[in-house]
Amino acid sequence: MTTSAVPANPPVDSPAGPAPVPADAAPAPALTDRLDGLDRLVRAGAGRLDRPLLDEAGALLERAGQRLKLSGEHTVVTLAGGTGSGKSSLFNAICGLELSPPGMRRPMTSKAHACVWGLDGAGPLLDWLDVDKKHRFARAGAADRADGSLQGLVLIDLPDHDSIQAMHRAEVDRFVTVADLLVWVVDPQKYADASLHRNYIVPFARHTGVTLIVLNQVDRLGPGEIDDCVADLRRLLEAEGLADPRIVTSSAVAEDGVTGFREVLVDTVAARRARTERLSTDIDRVAERFAEHRLDAEPPVTIDDGRRAELVQAFGDAAGAPAVAEAMESAYELRAADFIDWPVTTLVTRLRSDPLRRMRLTELREELRGAFTGPVGAQQGDVDVALHGVAEGVAAELPVHWARSVRMAARSHAAEIPEALGESLRAALPSFNQVPRWWWLVKTWQYFLALVAALGTVWIAVLIAYGVMDAAAPGPLGDAGLIPYIAVLVLCTLGMGRLTTSACRNLVALSSAKHGDRMEDAMREGIARVAREKVIEPIEADLRAYADFRRDVDVALGG
Structure with a gap:
């Protein structure tokens, strides 16, 4: 089979852009x-959940x-391992060319090297992976x-x-987060390396489906030792949380030493599922952290x-609505007195000495009348x-973060x-x-x-005056014999005025009670509106957001 390498400016960098994604490589609708x-979880959690979780999501x-958005026809596979594990030799063996310098010296591979099978659409993908163009290679031969x-x-x-170089470790950390398939190359002597397991195997334990462990350099072991070594490696990986880990030697x-590894690569590339499986696993991990912020019980939404009723009552008491309604009854009665009181009685009262006036408290009447026309x-x-x-x-029925959000x-x-x-x-x-x-x-x-009483009184006075002066009053109305009848008329008008005042006061008392009840009902309607707009609606919006959050957790988990 003929091969060729393109070390500097390979055709992978052609500006053709990503090729159309075939149907079998398109992301499943469930993933989108x-x-x-x-x-939606990120947007709902803003201001409510911890910032590191939102940033990670x-x-x-x-x-x-x-x-x-990038090529779905390509599967990104990373070979990672420690010094001396032979990953660069394995890389060269799969590529069929000496593309990455192998050796025991630390470090040998200082930059990520990429080899691509199939050029169309690979350029933008490698740009996104930030692989240096000097280290991009393509298998572009006819064979x-x-x-x-x-x-x-x-x-x-x-x-x-x-590596002792921090930038090399950072390069590894960056690639293991974006690779479609993670391949960890270990050797028989250091497969239990603590740094590998602590920093990578354990944190990515749930990525078993997109993780492959390659036990390399098995040529140094006898046939029986290979099985023992694989069994011990599997035991170690399962103890660290990898369920049914995939291990190849x-x-x-x-000769044919990389056949098993190559077959795994062939199957992975042919399936075109590594990309979606990797993303699904990443979503699982993050979504489970969101799931920690919900309770199993169905939450209230109103x-x-x-x-x-308790809130409206408390607001009414805080605003003094009952006292205002009671004062309104008094103000209503005082205001009515200006209209229904008998004018004669009012005049006599004003001529008498008023204790309130002597105490300089007469303003209280006017203040009571106008006390409720200003802001309260x-x-x-x-x-x-x-x-x-x-x-x-409400917060008692919610998880901690959402309870705090409801309080806010x-x-x-x-x-x-x-106000x-x-x-x-x-x-x-x-x-x-x-x-x-x-x-x-x-x-x-x-x-x-x-007016009738006043005219009657004046009439009587005129008749008496004419009588005293022994003068004849002009006309038939000047007959002194009319005085008793006029007096009766005056007394009747005075009595009717007092009776009218008394009856109207009873009516005003009944009306003021109804007036106060109407005012209190109207005030409670306004208070209920304030409670709804300023308190209840914001709380219910939060409760609905929490209900949506719970449903979106199930969606993100693929349920």
């Missing part, structure tokens, strides 16, 4: 749904989005094109993970009627207590609530410039009676 679910979303068993493979030889120097408010401390009560009742939602408008309550009370209060029409009718009637 899971990524969408994970994206965000990085995964970005990485997955970029990888899915290589005829042998399509590895077509679509991007094989990458990484620096040693145990290889030797870069023995505030129950009992808590709503509530005490912030009472509002805070009410918010704490409703938030704690309940207090999101805390500073605005006292909003005052505005709602003021909006419920009537304008004293408008009074019931019957008050005006009563006032007109009372002044009419007062």
Whole structure:
């Protein structure tokens, strides 16, 4: 089989862009749904969950989005291992060329080397992998094109993970997060290397499906020793959390020593599933961390009627709604007195000495009448207590982070609530410039009676004056014999005025009670509106977000 290497400017860098992804290589719809679910989890967790988790999920979303946009015909396989494990020799054996310098000196491979089978669409993928163009190689010979068993493979030889150079370790760390298939090359002497297992095998234990362990250099072992070595390696890996780990043996120097490894690569490339399996495993790992922030119990999505009523009652008490309603009854009665009181009695009262006037407290009457036409408010401390009560009742049914979020939602408008309550009370209060029409009718009637009484009194006085002067009064109305009848008329008008006042006061008392009830109902409607807009709706929005969060966790987990 003829082969060729392109060490400097290989055709893989052609600007043709990614080739169309065949149907069998396209990402399954379930994977895109899971990524969408994970994206919603990140957005829902903003401001609620821990920043490192959101950052890790965000990085995964970005990485997955970029990888899915690139060639689906290529499978990225990384060869990682420690110094002397023979991964570079294994890389060269699979490639059929001396592309990566092997040796026992530390470190030999200082930069990632990539060999590509199949050029179309590989350039953008290698750019995304950030493989130096000097270390990109392509199997582009005629024989290589005829042998399509590895077509679509991007094989990458990484620096040693145990290198003394920090930049080499960083290169390994970067590639193991983006590779479609992770291949860890170990040798019979150092397969239990603590740094490899602690830093890579254990953290990626759940990636068993996209992880392959290659026990290399088995040519140094006898036939019986190979089986013992593989058994011990399997025991160690299973103890570290790898379920049914895949292990193959290889030797870069023995005849057909890499056949088993090559067959795994052929099967992986042919299946075209490594990319989606790797991303699915990454999503599983992150989604399970999100699942820790939900409870099994179905959460409430609304505030129950009992808590709503308690909140409205607490806000009403904080704003003093009952006291305002009671004061409104008194103000209503005082205002009515200006219209229904008998004018004669009012005049006499004003002529008498008024204790309130002597105490310079006459302004209280006017203040009481106008006390409720200005802004009214509530005490912030009472509002805070009410918010704490409703938030704690709901938060008790939620996990810690979401309980904290609900408390924050309940207090999101805390500073605005006292003024909003005052505005709602003021909006419920009537304008004293408008009074019931019957008050005006009563006032007109009372002044009419007062006028009749006054005219009657004047008439009697005129008749008496004419009598004293022994003068004849002009006309029939000047007859002194009319005085008793006029006196009766005056007394009747005075009595009717007092009776009218007494009856109207009873009506006003009944009306003021109903008026106070209506005002209290109107104020409670306004208070309920404030409670709904400023407290209940933000809390319920958080509860709905938590319910969506729980469903999206299932979506991200593939359930």
